[in-house]
Each structure stands twice: as structure tokens, then as C-alpha cells.
Amino acid sequence: MLKQFTYNNIAFDYHLIQEKRRTMVIEVQPDQAVIVKAPLHIEEGKIQAFLQLKLRWILKNQRRYAHFKPMVPKQYTNGETFRYLGNDYILQVQDVAYNERVNIIGDKLTVFSRRPHSTLYTKKMINTWYEREADRVFEERFKLCAIRFKLSNLPRLTIRRMKSRLGSYSTSTHRVCLTLDLIKVSLAQIDYIIIHELCHITHHGHGKDFYDLLSNYLPEWEKLEAELESSLLQG
DSSP, X not given: OEEEEEEXXXXXXXXXXXXXXXXXXXXXXXXXXXXXXXXXXXXXXXXXXXXXXXXXXXXXXXXXHHTOOOOOOOOOOTTOEEEETTEEEEEEEEEOSSOOEEEEETTEEEEEESOTTXXXXXXXXXXXXXXXXXXXXXXXXXXXXXXXXXXXXXXXXXXXXXXXOSEEEETTTTEEEEEGXXXXXXXXXXXXXXXXXXXXXXXXXXXXXXXXXXXXXOTTHHHHHHHHHHHHHTO
């Protein structure tokens, strides 16, 4: 159902999906469309209040997607560039009889493969490597960032692909979720997203109190946020 949100001089349409669920969530799609998923029979005023609470986040993501240039699909062939922890590496596929692996050697992302001419196989190897590295790096950074909060009950960390979010915190499950794509950006930018989500344990919305707390833990968060958006636009 297409609805409209208006607040002060800001107005935009959003798609409302009412379903059997307990909480509301908002997604901003790459085409800048806003989708609200809400419980059945929820009052219109509660939806409007939720949109107002999330307004800054919605506008930020719409701006990010407004500058988004469609990525040229990777071909997974020699010479292509792949990003890892904020740096670019040139793909090099090598033929091996055994001990398949993916390594960074100098400025090369080297794939040692028994099927070097299969781009689908190369893609699978690289994606598996990204997932393994994300598990290792995110867990390490998460523990380091969480120490600063002195939490008696540490949230659980999950990693998955998310189309419209870089991270999220669920109060119901006490879980922080990070998108797999963050393995392509710098450690400082990964830390920013983790700290951002850990601040949501105290303040669920994006109001003044939340940003005051974020600034206390990470005074340079605005610079990191801008750098992060630029990094993700580069693929």
C-alpha cells in the first residue's frame, strides 16, 4: 500500500506492508524507495511517529543511493579489482593440482584453483573467502569495540548480506548484525558501524541523546560515515 509521510517541509511516499509481526522496520532500497513493514492493525499515528524518529536515517540513506552508480558486474577474471579492508587488489587466478586457497600477496588477490578457467568457481572461492574473513575480522573488531562499553551482557554478533543496512541492533534478541559487505571497507569504518550499533543498546532511536553518546565514544564519526559511504560507492 502506497502512503505518504509529511513532516515540516519534508515529504515522501512509502510502501506500507502490514504483516504478522511484533515490531516495525524500515528499509531504503537502492532506488530510494522507502518500505515500512508493520504489525497488522497498527495505528496510523504510530507509523508516522516511527517514520519521524527514523527520518534522519531515511534521508541519509536516500542521499547515499542518489549518488549510487550501478556497479559493473564482476567477471571474476584476471586483472579485475577487488576490495578488502579498504584496499584494492588485482585478481590473479593460478592453476594448482591441490591445496586450493585464496591469499593476498602484495597487491594481488590470488586464487589458487583446480578450475582456473571457471569464473563461477572463482566467484564461489572468492565469496567463501570473504565470508571467512568477515567472520574472523568482525568478531575481533566487535570484541575490541565492546570492551569500551563495559557491557555486563555482551550482545551476540551475526553476519549476513543486507541490501539496505550496514548494521542493526535488535533489542528483542540482544543481537548486533553486520552486513558482509563491510569486509571491503577499512577497519576504522567497520569499528564505526559496530560502535554505532552498540550505542543503540542505550538509545534505540537516532535522536540527540544517541548522537551525543556516539560522539562521546567516537568524536570523528561524521568523517568516518562520509568515508564509509564513499568507499561503498566504489564497490
